Amino acid sequence: MTIADTQPQMQTAPQTAREIGDAWSRMVARRRLYTGLGLAILFIAFVSSVRFADESNAGHFFDRLPHLFDFLSWLIPKDWSDVYRALFDLPSPNGANGVGGEEFNFPLGRVYVWGNFYIPEYFELMIITINVALVSTIIGFVVALPLSFFAARNMSPSNPVRLVTKRIMEFLRAFPEIVIAGLFSAILSIGPIAAIIAVGLHTIGALGKLFYEVVENIDMKPDEGMKAVGASWTERVRFGALPQVMPNFMSYALLRLEINVRASTIIGAVGGGGIGEELKLSISRGFGAKTVALVLLLFITIVAVDQFSAWLRRRLVGEHAFFLQH
Amino acid sequence: MSVIDASRMQDIEARYPEILHRSFRQRFGALMIFIGVILYGFYAVWFFDLPKVITEAHWERVGIYLSEWVSYDVQPEFRISGDTISIKYPRFSPLGDNPHPDWVTNNPDGSLTVSVSGTSRAVTITKTQAILTAHGVTIPIDITGDVPKVIGSEPVPAWMTVYDDNILADMGFAGNVSISTDRVKIRKRFIGWANFVFDTHSPFFDKPASEVVSLIVSGPRLNPEESNLSLAFDNVWNNGAWQHGDVWTKLFQTIVMAFLGTLLGSVVGFPLAFLAARNITPNRLLNQVLKRFFDFLRSVDMLIWALFLTRAFGPGPLAGSGAIFLTETGTLGKLYSEGLENIDNKPREGVKSTGSSTILVHRYGIIPQIVPVIVSQTLYQWESNVRGATIIGAVGAGGIGLKLWEAMRTNANWENVAYMVLLILIVVFLFDAASNALRTRLMGTQNR
Numbered sequence: 001m002t003i004a005d006t007q008p009q010m011q012t013a014p015q016t017a018r019e020i021g022d023a024w025s026r027m028v029a030r031r032r033l034y035t036g037l038g039l040a041i042l043f044i045a046f047v048s049s050v051r052f053a054d055e056s057n058a059g060h061f062f063d064r065l066p067h068l069f070d071f072l073s074w075l076i077p078k079d080w081s082d083v084y085r086a087l088f089d090l091p092s093p094n095g096a097n098g099v100g101g102e103e104f105n106f107p108l109g110r111v112y113v114w115g116n117f118y119i120p121e122y123f124e125l126m127i128i129t130i131n132v133a134l135v136s137t138i139i140g141f142v143v144a145l146p147l148s149f150f151a152a153r154n155m156s157p158s159n160p161v162r163l164v165t166k167r168i169m170e171f172l173r174a175f176p177e178i179v180i181a182g183l184f185s186a187i188l189s190i191g192p193i194a195a196i197i198a199v200g201l202h203t204i205g206a207l208g209k210l211f212y213e214v215v216e217n218i219d220m221k222p223d224e225g226m227k228a229v230g231a232s233w234t235e236r237v238r239f240g241a242l243p244q245v246m247p248n249f250m251s252y253a254l255l256r257l258e259i260n261v262r263a264s265t266i267i268g269a270v271g272g273g274g275i276g277e278e279l280k281l282s283i284s285r286g287f288g289a290k291t292v293a294l295v296l297l298l299f300i301t302i303v304a305v306d307q308f309s310a311w312l313r314r315r316l317v318g319e320h321a322f323f324l325q326h
Numbered sequence: 327m328s329v330i331d332a333s334r335m336q337d338i339e340a341r342y343p344e345i346l347h348r349s350f351r352q353r354f355g356a357l358m359i360f361i362g363v364i365l366y367g368f369y370a371v372w373f374f375d376l377p378k379v380i381t382e383a384h385w386e387r388v389g390i391y392l393s394e395w396v397s398y399d400v401q402p403e404f405r406i407s408g409d410t411i412s413i414k415y416p417r418f419s420p421l422g423d424n425p426h427p428d429w430v431t432n433n434p435d436g437s438l439t440v441s442v443s444g445t446s447r448a449v450t451i452t453k454t455q456a457i458l459t460a461h462g463v464t465i466p467i468d469i470t471g472d473v474p475k476v477i478g479s480e481p482v483p484a485w486m487t488v489y490d491d492n493i494l495a496d497m498g499f500a501g502n503v504s505i506s507t508d509r510v511k512i513r514k515r516f517i518g519w520a521n522f523v524f525d526t527h528s529p530f531f532d533k534p535a536s537e538v539v540s541l542i543v544s545g546p547r548l549n550p551e552e553s554n555l556s557l558a559f560d561n562v563w564n565n566g567a568w569q570h571g572d573v574w575t576k577l578f579q580t581i582v583m584a585f586l587g588t589l590l591g592s593v594v595g596f597p598l599a600f601l602a603a604r605n606i607t608p609n610r611l612l613n614q615v616l617k618r619f620f621d622f623l624r625s626v627d628m629l630i631w632a633l634f635l636t637r638a639f640g641p642g643p644l645a646g647s648g649a650i651f652l653t654e655t656g657t658l659g660k661l662y663s664e665g666l667e668n669i670d671n672k673p674r675e676g677v678k679s680t681g682s683s684t685i686l687v688h689r690y691g692i693i694p695q696i697v698p699v700i701v702s703q704t705l706y707q708w709e710s711n712v713r714g715a716t717i718i719g720a721v722g723a724g725g726i727g728l729k730l731w732e733a734m735r736t737n738a739n740w741e742n743v744a745y746m747v748l749l750i751l752i753v754v755f756l757f758d759a760a761s762n763a764l765r766t767r768l769m770g771t772q773n774r
């Protein structure tokens with residue numbers, strides 16, 4: 001249903017009140033028909049997708065529904081203070097050191113920095129994950145910044161360049177991250193670098209798109225002024241466009257940082273190292289206290305990063321609604 | 327040209343102090359950030375031990391993997407025992423069970439010549455020698471002793487490596503030859519995707535396209551049970567090497583997961599957004615509780631939901647849909663409630679002034695304003711979930727992700743990876759285009 005369809009299509013203008021009324025009710029009827037059809041199609045698609053998903057799933061929905069929380073209850077630690085001990089790698093009485101296996105041998109993961117001073121394992125993994133996110137955001141920002149000026153309709157030096165840049169960005173956005181991570185972990189051996197490259201490349205595409213949309217909406221008067229004094233393209237970008245877009249760019253980069261913290265966790269879970277891998281292992285082995293500790297740490301970190309970046313963004317561009325985008 | 331004297335300069339300075347005397351932060355802020363980022367860069371290089379990682383990287387694999395994306399190889403083995411040279415092709419060879427490739431020629435004197443790349447790179451195998459021809463030289467290798475020995479030619483050329491009991495000759499992209507005393511192994515590489523349509527077990531295998539078509543259209547039944555068309559389709563769909571059926575089903579699962587998750591998320595998020603919007607529901611506590619709930623759903627993240635739900639429902643698209651549903655409820659709930667908070671209040675007041683009930687006020691005063699936001703956001707999220715769902719697939723939540731991950735982990739099926747990546751890219755681009763078209767049509771000309 002388009003806006004145009006809902007307008008009464010009148011070959012001859014209705015003359016009497018009756019004709020106007022008829023045209024109106026015809027329009028309403030057509031609108032209702034379209035809405036009804038749309039909803040029916042959506043409903044059919046919904047029902048058939050549910051059936052498809054249910055059939056190709058290992059366990060069926062209604063069979064498994066009563067067991068939804070089985071796993072959760074299995075993960076509930078016997079002793080809640082074990083969560084705290086797992087988080088800080090403290091010895092646990094529930095499995096004397098080395099006796100209770102990996103599940104309760106929390107001090108196993110200590111990373112000694114200086115003498116007896118250590119960083120708990122999960123904090124170190126979290127630091128790695130955050131650094132992965134930070135580095136890949138910086139890489140994405142630094143590369144997407146110049147690219148966005150090539151891709152913007154109003155600033156691009158030439159049309160072919162603009163189209164090629166746009167296609168490159170689309171490609172980088174759409175390319176599955178796990179493939180890049182997999183390829184680079186085969187080349188660079190398993191580790192966070194593969195995750196950085198995967199997330200960074202995706203960030204270039206995603207930020208580039210947001211950036212060039214910002215650039216396309218700038219006020220062109222400063223640019224005209226720069227042109228009038230004979231500025232080169234670089235100078236026009238530097239002095240005409242960049243000061244206008246910088247706050248928005250920073251804001252989008254911060255938004256991206258939030259997303260990338262999550263993305264690097266996920267990439268970690270499929271072999272990029274960091275906290276995601278540990279979380280996946282801990283869940284698959286059924287280590288209750290460790291899992292709860294990890295989820296807690298992840299939750300606190302993500303909320304903290306979100307809040308910090310929201311505060312910084314508010315300072316940069318004021319109360320401005322930005323939409324989350326992958 | 328007018329000249330500004332000192333008094334006028336001071337006058338201007340006094341009038342616009344904010345331009346000429348900027349604070350330290352204004353003057354050096356950007357520079358400080360720049361320096362900070364550079365310093366952080368150095369820290370990151372140290373933190374991730376970049377120099378070591380780079381030097382220890384197997385860069386030669388880049389070329390190998392990338393060439394494996396678009397090529398396949400055949401690895402025949404020539405066993406020399408006594409007087410006979412027997413050829414053995416590996417099981418599941420892309421050439422089928424009984425190949426007689428034209429690049430292996432039987433010479434009259436009983437020796438075999440295998441062309442690795444035309445006539446310039448070839449190896450001739452006799453009972454006593456393997457004669458390598460490559461890079462413009464011919465090097466015979468004696469294989470009668472305990473270890474293979476290069477005859478003459480000292481030192482051996484750079485493209486040959488002599489190990490304890492075998493000699494490896496690298497022939498570039500075309501493949502390599504490994505020579506030991508009782509066998510010569512050849513890896514010959516071809517551009518293209520072998521057996522992409524029919525695998526070696528299919529009766530249609532290795533037949534030219536015209537013959538396949540004529541068989542399907544008017545040939546005798548190859549299998550009395552079913553027509554040639556359905557046999558051909560079955561052979562393509564269940565192709566052993568490429569698993570078209572499985573790949574396409576998994577791809578469809580990914581799309582369905584994104585669709586179900588986004589739709590359910592929007593259905594649940596929509597009423598909640600009304601309760602979370604502070605201008606519609608005046609209860610501050612309820613607003614805050616719901617907004618934090620949305621934050622919670624989003625920040626626990628798709629990955630954790632996926633891991634949790636795969637435990638509950640078993641691996642498959644149900645778990646993936648559930649994970650997307652939970653995160654999407656958070657995302658869409660937040661976006662909808664922000665949209666609701668930005669609406670114009672006047673239509674609501676107008677509808678209210680006619681004495682309508684709350685439901686009618688919402689229906690006619692609010693919904694028409696919010697529909698464009700809802701539709702465009704939901705479409706956008708669906709599209710980006712199709713992109714994102716490949717990853718959670720890799721942790722077992724159904725869809726093509728797991729298949730992709732498994733193909734990569736074996737380090738052998740890079741051509742299958744390329745095929746799946748290609749399919750994903752096509753789907754993502756189609757969705758991009760479709761959702762853009764739908765958005766612009768629904769919202770008039772506005773294209774976010």
